[in-house]
Every structure is written in C-alpha cells, then in structure tokens.
Amino acid sequence: MVSTAPTLTRAATQGRFELEAGGSWTASYANELERLVDAAAQGTRGDALPAINLANVSAFDTYGAWLLERLRKTGAEIVNLPERYRGLFEEITSADIGAPARRPGRRGLGSRLETLGRATVAMLADLAAIAAMLGAICVSLGNLLRHPARLRPTSVVHHLDRVGWQAVPIILLITFLIGGIIAQQGIFHFRKFGADAYVVDMVGILVLREIGVLIVAIMVAGRSGSSYTAELGSMKMREEVDALRTMGLDPVEVLVLPRVIALIIALPMLTFLGSMAALYGGGLVAWFYGGMHPDIFIARLKEAISITHFKVGMIKAPFMALVIGVVACAQGLRVKGSAESLGLQTTASVVKAIFLVIVLDGLFAMFFAAIDM
Amino acid sequence: MPMSETAGEAIRVRDLVVGFDERVVLNGVSIDVKRGEVFGFVGGSGSGKSVLLRTIIGLIPKRAGSIEVLGANLAVTSEAEHRGIERRWGVLFQHGALFSSLTVLQNVQFPMREYLRLSPRLMDEVARAKLAMVGLKPKDHDKLPSELSGGMTKRVALARALALDPELVFLDEPTSGLDPISAGEFDQLIRTLQQTLGLTVFMITHDLESLQTVCDRIGVLADGRIVAVGSISTMREVEHPWVKAYFRGRRAEALSRRLSTAPS
Numbered sequence: 001m002v003s004t005a006p007t008l009t010r011a012a013t014q015g016r017f018e019l020e021a022g023g024s025w026t027a028s029y030a031n032e033l034e035r036l037v038d039a040a041a042q043g044t045r046g047d048a049l050p051a052i053n054l055a056n057v058s059a060f061d062t063y064g065a066w067l068l069e070r071l072r073k074t075g076a077e078i079v080n081l082p083e084r085y086r087g088l089f090e091e092i093t094s095a096d097i098g099a100p101a102r103r104p105g106r107r108g109l110g111s112r113l114e115t116l117g118r119a120t121v122a123m124l125a126d127l128a129a130i131a132a133m134l135g136a137i138c139v140s141l142g143n144l145l146r147h148p149a150r151l152r153p154t155s156v157v158h159h160l161d162r163v164g165w166q167a168v169p170i171i172l173l174i175t176f177l178i179g180g181i182i183a184q185q186g187i188f189h190f191r192k193f194g195a196d197a198y199v200v201d202m203v204g205i206l207v208l209r210e211i212g213v214l215i216v217a218i219m220v221a222g223r224s225g226s227s228y229t230a231e232l233g234s235m236k237m238r239e240e241v242d243a244l245r246t247m248g249l250d251p252v253e254v255l256v257l258p259r260v261i262a263l264i265i266a267l268p269m270l271t272f273l274g275s276m277a278a279l280y281g282g283g284l285v286a287w288f289y290g291g292m293h294p295d296i297f298i299a300r301l302k303e304a305i306s307i308t309h310f311k312v313g314m315i316k317a318p319f320m321a322l323v324i325g326v327v328a329c330a331q332g333l334r335v336k337g338s339a340e341s342l343g344l345q346t347t348a349s350v351v352k353a354i355f356l357v358i359v360l361d362g363l364f365a366m367f368f369a370a371i372d373m
Numbered sequence: 374m375p376m377s378e379t380a381g382e383a384i385r386v387r388d389l390v391v392g393f394d395e396r397v398v399l400n401g402v403s404i405d406v407k408r409g410e411v412f413g414f415v416g417g418s419g420s421g422k423s424v425l426l427r428t429i430i431g432l433i434p435k436r437a438g439s440i441e442v443l444g445a446n447l448a449v450t451s452e453a454e455h456r457g458i459e460r461r462w463g464v465l466f467q468h469g470a471l472f473s474s475l476t477v478l479q480n481v482q483f484p485m486r487e488y489l490r491l492s493p494r495l496m497d498e499v500a501r502a503k504l505a506m507v508g509l510k511p512k513d514h515d516k517l518p519s520e521l522s523g524g525m526t527k528r529v530a531l532a533r534a535l536a537l538d539p540e541l542v543f544l545d546e547p548t549s550g551l552d553p554i555s556a557g558e559f560d561q562l563i564r565t566l567q568q569t570l571g572l573t574v575f576m577i578t579h580d581l582e583s584l585q586t587v588c589d590r591i592g593v594l595a596d597g598r599i600v601a602v603g604s605i606s607t608m609r610e611v612e613h614p615w616v617k618a619y620f621r622g623r624r625a626e627a628l629s630r631r632l633s634t635a636p637s
Binding site: 069 | 441444471474489490491492495499501502503504505506511512514518519520535536538549565566568569571572
C-alpha cells in the first residue's frame with residue numbers, strides 16, 4: 001500500500017457542504033494534516049457545521065485520530081468512518097489529557113532572590129550532610145573500637161588495592177614531573193642572581209611540606225573520590241543501600257567505613273612515594289639542566305631540610321584523606337533517582353573535596369606557623 | 374502506517390545462533406511472526422527469550438542465521454534504511470528504560486521530536502493522549518521516572534514505544550509487576566491497539582492470562598530452540614515436558630476453568 005498525502009476538501013453533496021477527507025492520516029503527515037485541520041476549523045466558524053466524510057481515508061493512526069477529534073470538537077459531524085478505525089477513534093476521544101500545563105514564569109528580581117536563597121540553603125544543607133557523614137563515621141568508628149570483629153578487612157584491603165596500590169604509577173609520574181618542573185623554574189630564575197644552589201632548598205621544603213601532599217590529595221580526590229561517589233550513588237539508585245538497611249546493616253559501617261579507612265591508610269603512603277618521586281625528579285633536572293652533581297644535590301638537601309618538614313607534610317595526609325572520603329561518601333548517598341543527579345553529585349564531590357583539601361592545607365599552614373614547625 | 378491488509382511476515386528468523394563466549398544460548402531458532410498478529414513468546418527463566426528479542430532488534434550480535442524485520446534483512450541494510458526500520462518499531466523494555474532526566478511527557482515526546490516535525494501543541498496533545506490511553510492521569514505527566522511506581526513505569530514505557538504509531542512492537546514482559554486488574558487492562562489495550570492500528574505485537578510474557586486472552590499464536594523456547602508454535606489450544610496438545618508443565622499445570626487449569634465459566 002502506498003501512503004499518500006492527506007487531503008481535506010470541501011464538497012457539496014445533496015445540497016449541503018461536506019468535508020471530504022482522504023489520503024494517509026498518519027504520523028508521517030501529521031504536520032501537513034494539522035495545518036489542513038486548523039484551516040478547516042477556521043473555515044467552519046460561523047457556518048452551519050459540515051459533516052466530515054472519512055470513507056476515502058487510506059490510513060489512520062493516533063495522530064490522525066487526534067486531529068479528527070480536534071475537528072469534531074468544533075462541532076463537525078463525522079460520517080462514514082471506516083469500521084476498522086472506529087475503535088481507535090473512540091479510544092482517543094475518551095482520552096483525558098487534562099488542562100495544558102502552565103509552566104510558572106521564572107523572571108524578575110523575585111525569582112532571582114529565590115534562586116539565591118535556594119542556593120544558600122542548598123549549600124548549608126550540603127555542609128550539614130558532610131558534618132552528618134563525619135559524625136556517622138565517628139560513631140561507627142567508635143562502635144568498631146568496642147567490637148573490632150565488625151571491621152571488614154576484606155573490604156578494606158580491596159579498597160586499599162584500588163585507591164592505594166593501583167594509584168601508585170600515576171602518582172609517581174605526576175609528582176616526578178612536578179618536582180622536575182619546580183627545579184627547572186628555580187634554576188632558571190635563581191641563576192640570574194647566582195643563587196641556583198638554593199634551588200635544592202626550595203624543592204626540598206616545598207615538596208615535603210606542601211606540594212607532595214597537596215598534589216597527591218588532589219589526584220586522589222579526582223581519582224578515588226569520584227569513584228566512591230559514583231559507586232555509592234548507583235547503589236543508592238538501585239536501592240542496594242535500602243536493602244542493606246532493611247537487613248539491619250548500617251550502610252555507613254558496611255560501605256563508607258572501609259572506604260574511608262582505606263583512604264586514610266593509602267594517602268600517607270602515596271604522599272611519601274609522591275614526595276620521593278618529586279625530589280628524584282628535582283634532582284635529575286638539577287643534574288641535567290642545572291649541572292649540579294647528584295652528590296652535591298643530596299648533600300645540600302641534607303642541610304636544607306629537616307625531619308620537621310617531612311613530618312609537616314605527612315601529618316596532613318590522613319586528614320586530607322578523611323576530608324576526601326567524607327565528602328565523596330556524603331555526596332554519593334545524596335544521589336537521587338536520575339542519571340543526571342549521579343553526574344551532578346560526582347562533580348560536586350570532586351570539586352568540594354579539592355576545595356576543602358586546599359582550605360585544610362591553609363589551616364594547617366597557620367597552625368604549624370603558630371607552633372613554629 | 375497500518376498495513377493490516379499486507380500479507381507476509383513482520384519478523385522472519387531462520388536458524389539463529391547466539392552465544393556468549395563458550396555458552397550457546399540460542400541454537401538454531403526459526404520463527405515467523407505474521408503481520409497483524411499478537412505473538413506470545415514463553416520459556417523458562419534464563420531460556421534466552423530476552424536474548425532472542427535483543428538479537429532481533431540488533432542489540433546483541435548473532436553468530437549465524439538470518440533475521441528479517443518488516444521485510445528488511447538488518448544485517449545488510451544501510452544506516453539510513455536501518456533507521457527507517459527502527460522508526461517503524463517500538464520496544465518496551467522489561468524495566469521500562471525510561472530516560473531518568475526527562476519527565477514522563479518528555480519521554481513520550483522524545484521519539485516524536487527526533488523523527489517527526491510537529492508543532493509543539495500537537496506534540497503535547499498527542500503525547501498526553503497516548504499517556505491517557507495507557508491509563509496515566511494528567512497529574513502524573515510531569516513527574517520524573519524516579520517518582521513513578523513500577524506499574525506506571527511500564528505504562529509510560531508502552532506509551533513511549535507507541536509514540537510513533539509503529540507497525541511492530543516488541544514487549545518484554547509487559548504485564549509483569551502489574552496488579553491483575555491493570556494487567557487485564559494492559560492486555561485489552563494491546564488488543565485494541567493491535568486491531569485498530571493493524572499492529573504486530575511480539576510479546577515475551579509469563580502471564581498465562583495474557584497468552585490466553587490476547588495472543589493469536591504462541592512460541593515456546595526451551596533448550597535454545599523453539600519446541601512448539603501454535604495457538605493456545607494446540608499448546609495443550611504438545612507433549613514436551615516444559616510445555617506440558619506450563620500449559621497443563623495447576624495454574625493453567627484453574628485459569629482456563631475460570632475463563633470458560635466467566636460470562637464473556
């Protein structure tokens with residue numbers, strides 16, 4: 001059967017007007033058909049209502065039926081509707097589509113203030129969620145200390161493998177490059193006033209105190225924090241978290257705690273490895289670019305840095321791990337049903353974790369300055 | 374386009390073999406689904422019904438055999454022809470597969486937006502009419518899929534599958550998870566649409582009542598092949614142990630007694 005364009009023509013039969021419909025009244029022609037129908041509806045206004053003869057319609061579907069119904073609502077009478085289409089037409093005419101939806105207008109100062117207010121409330125709610133997660137972790141950590149058998153070593157080791165061991169290559173590479181870049185910049189600029197030997201002090205102190213731990217924490221937030229959020233979020237979406245809860249298990253204890261513990265163990269180790277790789281990179285650049293023999297580099301390094309600098313960097317690592325873990329898990333458990341919300345929360349998790357890591361670093365800097373470390 | 378008059382097969386599968394790694398799921402499946410019929414497809418859990426459906430619609434690659442849908446061999450059609458065929462079928466996935474970031478109404482409008490050039494008013498009205506036809510109240514049209522119950526999700530998914538008034542619809546367990554009344558209405562709806570639109574329906578189901586009330590023919594899949602094809606009455610004659618257990622089991626007997634005594 002060949003489908004043809006729909007038609008709706010005026011014809012006079014037995015002394016009265018009739019609209020004669022023909023062709024395919026189907027989805028493919030819905031656009032043209034709508035124009036025909038609306039034109040016909042305009043034309044009938046004021047006139048005596050004509051009948052619509054559908055004997056010659058060759059194909060008919062819900063689109064055609066809907067437009068016919070639109071025409072019928074203007075008062076037109078339908079004649080000769082073929083029997084095989086009658087069921088569909090009746091189905092359509094009985095469909096209750098409700099009133100057309102009115103979308104509330106979103107303009108003006110009022111709605112902007114509303115947006116601002118909502119954003120503020122959402123931000124506070126976010127902080128509250130993070131604080132609540134921190135509290136929940138502390139509680140289940142307390143429970144764990146009283147009943148150590150409830151720790152899930154398999155889960156901890158599994159996550160340790162993922163966030164620690166598997167992260168080693170990329171962390172080594174990045175920190176190695178950063179160490180090299182700092183050394184190169186130092187040599188290039190210090191050379192102007194003959195102070196290139198001090199590049200060793202700069203690389204050593206900067207890497208051990210700040211850059212090592214900061215780069216590693218940011219890498220881990222992007223790498224592991226995002227995967228924590230996505231995992232917990234999709235578990236939340238598929239009601240796995242609810243299933244755990246109904247079995248009498250605490251999701252924080254089962255899902256969150258092993259992840260956070262793994263991060264707290266892994267991040268100091270990664271920080272140590274990263275700092276060493278950065279110093280190694282700095283040393284290599286000093287040798288090949290600055291012409292400083294490694295023996296001299298190591299000797300100067302021994303003078304420049306003390307164990308204090310190393311401690312300052314390492315002390316920060318577990319706290320940063322805690323921040324990353326808490327933010328990632330809190331965001332993960334706030335995922336709603338849609339795929340979009342999963343993406344939003346994952347983004348929020350990484351952005352907030354990195355932001356808080358840097359804020360924390362600043363607070364530590366003030367603290368260590370105050371205690372002369 | 375309704376083609377109830379057109380003779381021939383909507384789906385023609387010959388000697389289909391599908392497997393994953395070592396495991397062969399479908400081993401030499403051949404079926405014909407005629408245009409304008411409701412073809413019910415049954416089989417035990419894990420027998421490969423969904424695999425067959427997903428292979429026919431091209432989501433799973435086949436190892437051997439041929440598949441023709443609406444007269445076109447999908448293995449050799451061009452990209453454009455393939456899209457043309459896809460526009461003429463609708464699929465209801467087992468779990469609805471609604472787009473979670475779109476509202477119910479937008480889900481139904483999605484295929485219309487992609488394939489038809491409609492005025493916003495008509496698109497809105499037809500989408501709402503389709504939702505009303507599958508039994509959704511106007512107040513639910515602007516909800517998100519995550520706010521729907523299981524039955525409502527199924528209905529919206531059916532409305533989306535029917536959005537373009539396809540010639541062929543694939544239904545993967547359409548009535549599972551619905552209460553018996555809704556399931557009955559759903560069957561009736563499928564019947565009405567099938568009759569008015571000349572729709573061909575390929576339906577995977579476990580629902581004996583659907584099989585009895587709406588299906589013209591039934592195919593049974595067991596051990597990776599089709600073991601029986603025919604109407605419900607011929608199914609009762611088949612001696613294959615699974616078919617026998619299914620169509621002559623306690624539930625089936627009770628149902629057929631109820632259906633035969635009920636005033637029709």
